Amino acid sequence: MSTDETAEQTEQQVPDEQGPERQRPSRRALIGWGGAGLALGAAAAGGAVAAVRQGGDDAEPVAEAGAAVAFHGGHQAGIATPVQDRLHFAAFDVTTDDRDELIALLKEWTKAAARMTAGHAVGEGAYGGLAEAPPDDTGEALGLKPSRLTLTVGFGPTLFQDTKGRDRFGLKKRRPEALIDLPAFPGDNLDAARSGGDLCVQACADDPQVAVHAIRNLARIGMGKVAIRWSQLGFGKTSSTTPEAQTPRNMMGFKDGTRNISGTDAAALDKHVWVSAKDGPDWMVDGSYLVARRIRMHIETWDRTSLQEQEDIFGRNKGEGAPVGRQRERDEPHLKAMLPTAHVRLAHPDSNGGATILRRGYSFTDGTDGLGRLDAGLFFLAYQRDVRDGFVPVQQSLARNDALNEYIQHVGSAVFAVPPGVRDEDDWWGRALLS
Amino acid sequence: MRPRRSSVATAVAAAATLAAVAGCAEKSDAKDSDAIKVTASDHACEVSKKTFPAGHVTLAVENKGSKVTEVYVYAPGDRIVTERENILSGTKATITAEVKAGSYEIACKPGMKGDGIRQKVTASGKGAPAAKRDPRLDKAVAEYRRYVQEQADATMPVVKTFTDAIAKGDLEAAKKAYAPSRVGWERTEPVAESFGDIDPKVDVREDGVEKGTKWTGWHRLEKSLWVEKKITAEDKKLAEQLLTDLEDWQKRVGKAELTPTGMANGAKELLDEVQTGKVTGEEERYSHTDLVDVQANVEGAETSYTLLKAVAAERDPELAKELDKQFAAVRKHLGTYREGDGFVSYDKVGEKDRKKLSDTVNALAEPLSKLAAAVAPRAAK
Numbered sequence: 001m002s003t004d005e006t007a008e009q010t011e012q013q014v015p016d017e018q019g020p021e022r023q024r025p026s027r028r029a030l031i032g033w034g035g036a037g038l039a040l041g042a043a044a045a046g047g048a049v050a051a052v053r054q055g056g057d058d059a060e061p062v063a064e065a066g067a068a069v070a071f072h073g074g075h076q077a078g079i080a081t082p083v084q085d086r087l088h089f090a091a092f093d094v095t096t097d098d099r100d101e102l103i104a105l106l107k108e109w110t111k112a113a114a115r116m117t118a119g120h121a122v123g124e125g126a127y128g129g130l131a132e133a134p135p136d137d138t139g140e141a142l143g144l145k146p147s148r149l150t151l152t153v154g155f156g157p158t159l160f161q162d163t164k165g166r167d168r169f170g171l172k173k174r175r176p177e178a179l180i181d182l183p184a185f186p187g188d189n190l191d192a193a194r195s196g197g198d199l200c201v202q203a204c205a206d207d208p209q210v211a212v213h214a215i216r217n218l219a220r221i222g223m224g225k226v227a228i229r230w231s232q233l234g235f236g237k238t239s240s241t242t243p244e245a246q247t248p249r250n251m252m253g254f255k256d257g258t259r260n261i262s263g264t265d266a267a268a269l270d271k272h273v274w275v276s277a278k279d280g281p282d283w284m285v286d287g288s289y290l291v292a293r294r295i296r297m298h299i300e301t302w303d304r305t306s307l308q309e310q311e312d313i314f315g316r317n318k319g320e321g322a323p324v325g326r327q328r329e330r331d332e333p334h335l336k337a338m339l340p341t342a343h344v345r346l347a348h349p350d351s352n353g354g355a356t357i358l359r360r361g362y363s364f365t366d367g368t369d370g371l372g373r374l375d376a377g378l379f380f381l382a383y384q385r386d387v388r389d390g391f392v393p394v395q396q397s398l399a400r401n402d403a404l405n406e407y408i409q410h411v412g413s414a415v416f417a418v419p420p421g422v423r424d425e426d427d428w429w430g431r432a433l434l435s
Numbered sequence: 436m437r438p439r440r441s442s443v444a445t446a447v448a449a450a451a452t453l454a455a456v457a458g459c460a461e462k463s464d465a466k467d468s469d470a471i472k473v474t475a476s477d478h479a480c481e482v483s484k485k486t487f488p489a490g491h492v493t494l495a496v497e498n499k500g501s502k503v504t505e506v507y508v509y510a511p512g513d514r515i516v517t518e519r520e521n522i523l524s525g526t527k528a529t530i531t532a533e534v535k536a537g538s539y540e541i542a543c544k545p546g547m548k549g550d551g552i553r554q555k556v557t558a559s560g561k562g563a564p565a566a567k568r569d570p571r572l573d574k575a576v577a578e579y580r581r582y583v584q585e586q587a588d589a590t591m592p593v594v595k596t597f598t599d600a601i602a603k604g605d606l607e608a609a610k611k612a613y614a615p616s617r618v619g620w621e622r623t624e625p626v627a628e629s630f631g632d633i634d635p636k637v638d639v640r641e642d643g644v645e646k647g648t649k650w651t652g653w654h655r656l657e658k659s660l661w662v663e664k665k666i667t668a669e670d671k672k673l674a675e676q677l678l679t680d681l682e683d684w685q686k687r688v689g690k691a692e693l694t695p696t697g698m699a700n701g702a703k704e705l706l707d708e709v710q711t712g713k714v715t716g717e718e719e720r721y722s723h724t725d726l727v728d729v730q731a732n733v734e735g736a737e738t739s740y741t742l743l744k745a746v747a748a749e750r751d752p753e754l755a756k757e758l759d760k761q762f763a764a765v766r767k768h769l770g771t772y773r774e775g776d777g778f779v780s781y782d783k784v785g786e787k788d789r790k791k792l793s794d795t796v797n798a799l800a801e802p803l804s805k806l807a808a809a810v811a812p813r814a815a816k
Contacts, residue, residue, distance in 0.1 A: 095794055132696050133808030193786075224761060224798030227790075 066145035066206065071117040073421040074286050075274065078150030079358065079383050080263040082242045084204040087234030087362040088211040089292065089379065090219065091197025091414055092226040094159065099169045103434050105225045109153070109201075109218055110428040116214050119146035122221070138220070141213040149205040151214055153429045154290050154416025157181055159198040174433060176284050178275075178386040179417045182291070185399035187409065194230045194294055194412035202290075202381070204360075208235070230412070232294060234362025234379045241358065247321060247329065251297055251363045251376050252407075254314050255321035258329055259348075261358040272356040272390070273383050283432035286420035288383045291357075291391040294364075294412030297377040302407045313403040315342030341403035347394055357382040357390045377408065387415060469493060470529075471556075473541060475522070476500040480543030480552040489536040489558040496528045502545045508532055509540040509553075511568060512576025515690045520547060534558045568812055572695040575742040579698050582738055583623045584689040590619030594681050601656065601674040604666045613660065614724035614777065617653060620681075621728045622735035624708065625701035626691045627684055636680045640718065651676055654721075661721035699743060699807035702736035706800040709733070714793045716781050726778035729792075730769055737762050740806065747809040754805055761799035768795045 069077050094102060112122040123136025160175035161167055201218055205211040212233070219228050237248050239257030250256040261268045270276070275284045302310070311317050315324050315338035323333035323344065338345040349356045360383065365376040384390030399405070419430050470493040472483035477500035496519065498504045503523050508516040508530070516539065517532040536558050542551030597616040600608035620627065620638065628634045635643075637652040644650040651673055659670045709732050712718040719725045740747075740758055748755035768791075772778050784792070 093794075095798065130808045130811065132811040134804045220801065223801040224757070227794035227797065 066147055068118050068146035069148050069150050071114045071151075071422065072424055072427075074423070076150075076152045076287070076418060076421045077117070078152035078202055078204050079273065079288055079360070079418070080241060080269055081148075081150050081204070082245075082263055083237040083240050083360055084148050084150070084211075085206045085235065085237060086204065086208040086211050087237075087379065088203045088208070088215045088231065089234065089381070090201050090203075090215045090231040091156070091229045091292075092199040092201070092219075092222065093229045094168070094198040094225065095227050096225045097168045099434070101225050102169060105222055106153075106430050106434070107428045108221055110422055112217060112221055113151040113214070113429075114422070114425070116141075116217065117146065117149045117151060119144075119149075122217050138213065138216055140216075141210050144207055144210055147205040147207040147210040149203065149210050149214060151218075152202040152204075152290075152418060154200040154202070154418040155179075155430065155433070156197045156199065156414060156416050158196060162198075169434075171433065174281060174283065176275075176281050176289075176417055178279070178284075178289055178388060179415065180387055180392075182387070182413060182415050183392065183396075185395050185410065187399050187405055188413070189409050189411055190413050191411050194232075195414055197229045197414050197416075199226060200290070200292070200414065200416050208233070232364060232379050232412075233366075234364050236363040237360075239359035239361055241360070243330075250378055251299065251365070252302055252310070252314075253318060254310075254316060255329060256361075256378075257359055258316075258321055259333075261356065268356070269358070272385055273358050275385055279385065284417060284419060288385065288418045289387045289390070290416045290418050291380075291382050291384070291387060292412070292414045292416070293380040293410050295378045295380050296375070296409045296411045298407045298409075299374045299376050305407070312339055313341075313343060313407075315339070315344035339403065341401050343398070343402050343404045346397050346402050352393045352397055355390055355393045357384045357394065383418070470495040471541075473497070473506055473543065474499060475504045475506065475543035475545065477502055477545045478552070480506075480541065480554055482541055482554045482556060485555070486557045486559055489534055489560040492532050492534050492558070494530040494532075494541070496522060496530060498522045498524055498526055498528075500524060500545050503547055505544045505547045505551075506530060507542040507544070507551060508534075509542060510534075511538060511573045512693050512695075513580050514576075514692055536560050568695075569746055571746050572743070572810060575746070576693050576695060576698065579739060579742050580689055580691075580693055582742075583626050583691070583693075586619040586623050587685040587688045590616070591681065591685055593619070594678060598674040598678045601666055602671055604671075606660060606664065606666060609656075609666065610660050610722070613653070613657060613722060614719075614727040617728060618731045620684075621708075621731035622738070623688070624732070624735070625704045626688055626693070628704075629691050630684075630687060633680060633684045633687075637677055637684070640712075640720075652680070653677065657719065657721050695743060695746075695810040695812075696807040698739040699803075699810055702739040702806065703800060703803045705732040705736040706796055706803060709796050710793065710800060714789055714796065716784075716789075719781065723781040723783075724778070725781040726769065726772050726784075730778065733762075733765055733769065736803065737766075740803070743806065743810050747806060751805070751809040754802055754809055757802045758799070758806070761802060765795055765799050768792065 069081055071077060096102060115122055121137035121139075121142065126135045126137040126139030126142055129135055157175065157179055159169065160171045160179070201215060203211040203214040205214070215231065219226075239260045240246075240248055241260060241263035243260070243262050247255040247258050261272060263269075273288050275287050275289075277285050279285075305313075307318060311324075315333070316322060316329075317324075320327075321329035322331060323338070324342070325334050325337040326332070333344060333348060335345045335348055335350060345351060359381070361378050361380040363376070364379045365374055367375055369375050382391055419433060422429060469487075471487060472481075473494050473496045474481040474483075475496060475498045492508075494506065494508070496506050501524050503521060505518060505520040505522060506528070507518045510516050516534060517530055519528050519530045522528045539556050539558060540553045541556055542553045544551035593612070594616045597609060597612035600612050624634075624638075635648075638654070639650065639652055640654050641650060641658065655673055656670060656677070659666060659673075708718075709729050713725045713729050713732070716723065716725055718728055740762065744755060744758075747758075769778075772784070
């Protein structure tokens, strides 16, 4: 089914017990939660016609903010999909040692994800069931649009072999070579409680409540088989996969993701993001590898840094986002004009043997720490065809020399193999791996 | 086991009885002919009618036996609707009650002992009787009622050990007796909480004390023993008060309104207790005896489940299988924390292990939240 048809279908009054509830535009989405409302307004005012690519090569416009993104397809949605405004990312530990239970969970999760991304409640819904039983769905997304919710699943190294070296699910032999344990990078200050995970689910949506609802319900369905290890909320996408739209800014006030891979650039996606048949293993073909890093920013010291220094550190100017010595944001960067320690110069493919990754990160602000400093930064998410040719060389060069290191610290880290998409109603997340 | 009644309580009850009789005599708007005559003897309990309209009901009791007797009206599951004790040989008593349509039992207890000689009766009329209940569920409720009472009865001597140690000013003995004195309470806590007035007196934590009310109960004493490390005259008064409040609990707990769904939800609530207050170490923040409480909460929840299991397994075999498995997992996990005749101090349990305990409890609590629906009354098909 094409995205267009899907979008249309979700706009109809689906004769689903609680489907129609979710189709009506909600006042709350427009007037409440100022931030979200404004973000949606801004997107609409910008008139950006985003494009969604689902397995096929032909891109189609998304009808409007609030539409549904097709769940089924050759690749998982939530990678090349135009980046939504909000994120709830969760890493899980698998608590059962029973392979069949893990399979049953992934099937159940797939079913729930297909419903939620279409804007429906899970199971029998949030009300109207047995009065003595807790409702299947937690209910906070009733009346909200699908909000372009995507749910993307990944498998961490410890699913294949846990930290004690146990092969709990008979998957050790199937672990892709590209799914490495990330090396320690200089300056890392990783909190074990915010790192790793056997499984992950990335929920992206334009409405934060829709993203949180999705993770909450998957976590609930999973109780007894998986347990949330850590999770992260994010806002204000810091990288777009839609170059024609306004480039978003990170918490340091700089445009981020100017040169990111476009979600419609099939050639670049094939070259840098999707696992190909010759890469192997078979079960990963059309999948990708995800690196997640929680990068804390020293916001207060950054804010008292002179404009000149800020621009030197990044290698772009703050207003337009133009590379050093250039006029416009999208002008080709002239790397040699930048300081050898400039962030853009060090991260650029030309400085890393062509290493190119698809960034999909979000800003975060988790209140303040005990010293009154904003606990804020970038929740960095990057998709690539092979971690060894993507994130690792780029981060090695950044960790060693980036002038930005004075203002940031990597405090959380995880890596996941992201399997291919769920093809149809009979398919399920990870089927090729676990069958 | 019948609750041990202190003479004080009996005197109070007797006084209340007299008042009630007097009250009835004054405003008997029920005609004599409407009353159900109950003729009690040493070996029989005859009732003049087995069916009567729901609403205001009057029992005209006459004790023709040689022994003192008492008369109870029970709703299904042995919930006490009303009762009258100390009906002396050769005397009459009038008992009134408001009853909804449904089935009840009238019991005479010659010698004021045992379950009594019972007669099944039906209140008919407005408000169709609730969906037909499985007699196995009524049996489960009756057995759970017995369990709750037994727990209360067995708790009192242990509480006495604790309060005696405080009365003697023996700090070490009091600390030792503290956690065991809470076990019976923790196993049956939702029942006690249903009264609303006892829990705030005996089991409130410092942060739960309302402004203007005095902090009393176990946790106040816990703070004295572990933080202030001394027993003051005030503590001795608090200990006496705790004993009195718990005697009140012991007297009332067997009469609580109990239903199969209430039992199932109570089991879930016990795990809620664990999840919200105990895995965090908030409940026993001074003594760190949280794991003793957790074990008791889980035992209480499992008792409810075991009594309901026959019906639950029939209606939802998958659920019963899952609950069996998860109860076993929680029991096994708690077992790893045993130390001597108790548990390791909870301040020795690190963040990572606390999360593991929390995950293990969640794995049980989630399916347990579906137990009530599996034992809910079903409309006859």
